[in-house]
Amino acid sequence: xxxxxxxxxxxxxxxxxxxxxxxxxxxxxxxxxxxxxxxxxxxxxxxxxxxxxxxxxxxxxxxxxxxxxxxxxxxxxxxxxxxxxxxxxxxxxxxxxxxxxxxxxxxxxxxxx
Amino acid sequence: xxxxxxxxxxxxxxxxxxxxxxxxxxxxxxxxxxxxxxxxxxxxxxxxxxxxxxxxxxxxxxxxxxxxxxxxxxxxxxxxxxxxxxxxxxxxxxxxxxxxxxxxxxxxxxxx
Numbered sequence: 368x369x370x371x372x373x374x375x376x377x378x379x380x381x382x383x384x385x386x387x388x389x390x391x392x393x394x395x396x397x398x399x400x401x402x403x404x405x406x407x408x409x410x411x412x413x414x415x416x417x418x419x420x421x422x423x424x425x426x427x428x429x430x431x432x433x434x435x436x437x438x439x440x441x442x443x444x445x446x447x448x449x450x451x452x453x454x455x456x457x458x459x460x461x462x463x464x465x466x467x468x469x470x471x472x473x474x475x476x477x478x479x480x
Numbered sequence: 481x482x483x484x485x486x487x488x489x490x491x492x493x494x495x496x497x498x499x500x501x502x503x504x505x506x507x508x509x510x511x512x513x514x515x516x517x518x519x520x521x522x523x524x525x526x527x528x529x530x531x532x533x534x535x536x537x538x539x540x541x542x543x544x545x546x547x548x549x550x551x552x553x554x555x556x557x558x559x560x561x562x563x564x565x566x567x568x569x570x571x572x573x574x575x576x577x578x579x580x581x582x583x584x585x586x587x588x589x590x591x592x
Binding site: 369371399401403408409410411412413416456458460462467468469470471472473 | 484486520521522523525528536570571572577578580581582583584585586
C-alpha cells in the first residue's frame, strides 16, 4: 500500500505559467516532506522541504504548501521554465520511525517554450 | 554534481554472474542508502547504513548483499539476479537519517 501518492503521472505547462504538482499521503505520522527533481540519466536532487509545523515554505520560484488536515502537499513553480522539465518526486518521513524517506511515484513535468 | 559518485553507470549481467555496484561520498555524511527504481514504480528503499551499521533492510532478497566498509563507501554485491531485478539502482547519503539525501547518478542494471 503506497503511503505517498502522486496521482498525476505527467503535467504539461506553458513557459511562464504556474506549474502545480500534487502529492497525497496516508500516514498522519509523517512530519517532514520533501520534493526532489530528477533529470534523465541523473539521480534525484533535493529541491525544497517543509516541516509539519509549517504550512508553506518558499524558495525562489518554488513554493511548497502543506495541508495536514487533507494530508496533501503541493509544489508550485512560478514562472515555469523549460529547464524545469523533469520528473518530480515528493517524499515524506516520520521522525519516530527513523526518518526513512517514503517516495511517491513521481510526476513528469513538461514545460513548453 | 551532488558529491555522491556511483560506478558503473551501466551494467549488463547474466543471471549467473557476480558483480558489485560502488558508491562513494566525501560529504562527511553519516548515513548511506541504496534505493531501487523500477519502471513506473516509486523509489524503493533497500538498505540503510548509519555510521557504518546497517539499520534497515527493507525485505530485500539475499541475492543483494550490501557492504559498508567505512562511512564514505557503500557497495551492493549482486549474485544470481533475475531479469526482474533490472532497474536503476541509486545510492544516496545524508548527514544523518532523515536529513535531505543527496543522490548519485545511479547504475542502470540490466539482467539478461
